[in-house]
Amino acid sequence: QAAQKDGYKHFMLKEIFEQPKVIRDCLAGRIQKGRVVLTELDALDIPGRLTIVACGTSYHAGLWAKYLLESWARIPVQVEIASEFRYRDSVFLPDDLILTISQSGETADTLAAVRIAHEAGVPILGLCNVVGSSIARESDQVVYTQAGPEISVASTKAMCSQMVLLLLMTLSWGARKGTLPEEVKERCLEELAEMPTTLERDLPVIRGKARSLCQEYSDAKSFFFLGRGQNFPLALEGALKLKEISYIHAEGYASGEMKHGPIALIDPQFPTFAMALGDELLQKVASNLQEVQARGGRIIALVNPGAAPAVDESWVLPDVWGPLKSFLVLPAVQLFAYEMAVYLGKDVDQPRNLAKSVTVE
Ligand code: G6P
Numbered sequence: 001q002a003a004q005k006d007g008y009k010h011f012m013l014k015e016i017f018e019q020p021k022v023i024r025d026c027l028a029g030r031i032q033k034g035r036v037v038l039t040e041l042d043a044l045d046i047p048g049r050l051t052i053v054a055c056g057t058s059y060h061a062g063l064w065a066k067y068l069l070e071s072w073a074r075i076p077v078q079v080e081i082a083s084e085f086r087y088r089d090s091v092f093l094p095d096d097l098i099l100t101i102s103q104s105g106e107t108a109d110t111l112a113a114v115r116i117a118h119e120a121g122v123p124i125l126g127l128c129n130v131v132g133s134s135i136a137r138e139s140d141q142v143v144y145t146q147a148g149p150e151i152s153v154a155s156t157k158a159m160c161s162q163m164v165l166l167l168l169m170t171l172s173w174g175a176r177k178g179t180l181p182e183e184v185k186e187r188c189l190e191e192l193a194e195m196p197t198t199l200e201r202d203l204p205v206i207r208g209k210a211r212s213l214c215q216e217y218s219d220a221k222s223f224f225f226l227g228r229g230q231n232f233p234l235a236l237e238g239a240l241k242l243k244e245i246s247y248i249h250a251e252g253y254a255s256g257e258m259k260h261g262p263i264a265l266i267d268p269q270f271p272t273f274a275m276a277l278g279d280e281l282l283q284k285v286a287s288n289l290q291e292v293q294a295r296g297g298r299i300i301a302l303v304n305p306g307a308a309p310a311v312d313e314s315w316v317l318p319d320v321w322g323p324l325k326s327f328l329v330l331p332a333v334q335l336f337a338y339e340m341a342v343y344l345g346k347d348v349d350q351p352r353n354l355a356k357s358v359t360v361e
Contacts, residue, residue, distance in 0.1 A: 012152035020196035025146035048095030063233035065166035082109035105133020231275035238333030278307035
């Protein structure tokens, strides 16, 4: 096992640091002459409506993609937790497509969703990491992520790989539909190709900051993770990671929803981890954070240079273009949870009560 860890103390850390390679591998052969090559999609009609079904971290990747798919491909998207989807009496439309996302391809609830869609005659596209897995086999088409084996129970690099492929799917459908301006597609592909180099340079810096922050905040019993827009799913993922491996209670919330109840919980012992990056929603997030501060809440905020609201701890990430900011936010929340778990002496790779793949209901 020590050899498999490549000198890293834990599989989780190794897998977080593999993300630059994962992005490269996911892009390999997928971009030709400025075009996205996803032949798996060619056999399917462009969906009139897309229903994404998944569990856990894969569900968060689906939620993240909804923002892009709606904006760039103008496809209406609903994202469903598989365990809910399977017992609802869903209404299907003639041009629906079901997209299931699963690292393992064996999650029981997600597999049940595939079977329900099959019964209803709705085409199914699987986004899986494990080749030949049950979900891959039972889907009409499958796109494979190239994350390589993921050993740590807490999923990290798989989400990064899912985000890359979901981005490519959006570009592909957006180009086919003519809803995506050519210059946006070009910029996106250029920036995506740069991302592995950016991450290789910045991951050690992000880890250092995560380590120093978690020492200071290790006495917290609860955390809020707040974000708006595409940062909302990442807030959910940040909270999930912290719960999974450090056993600190955490809730992910849409920043704008705080005022409808959760803000009542804020006090100096209940810190907030905010995504306050330099995007078009920054001013909205900043005003949400002022409300937290006014109630004595401490705030750690992921920010970009020059555009930061005044908070207790500004965690500056390099400024990259548009939705690609997420590829830096993701390792930041992963490393925060990782360093917190290490600091608290938890079993990072084998957290209590959790399984890598949940193959029973
Ligand atoms: C388990 C794992 C999670 C994972 C979820 C979905 O709960 O502990 O890390 O996100 O299953 O797994 P899947 O293989 O379907 O993506």
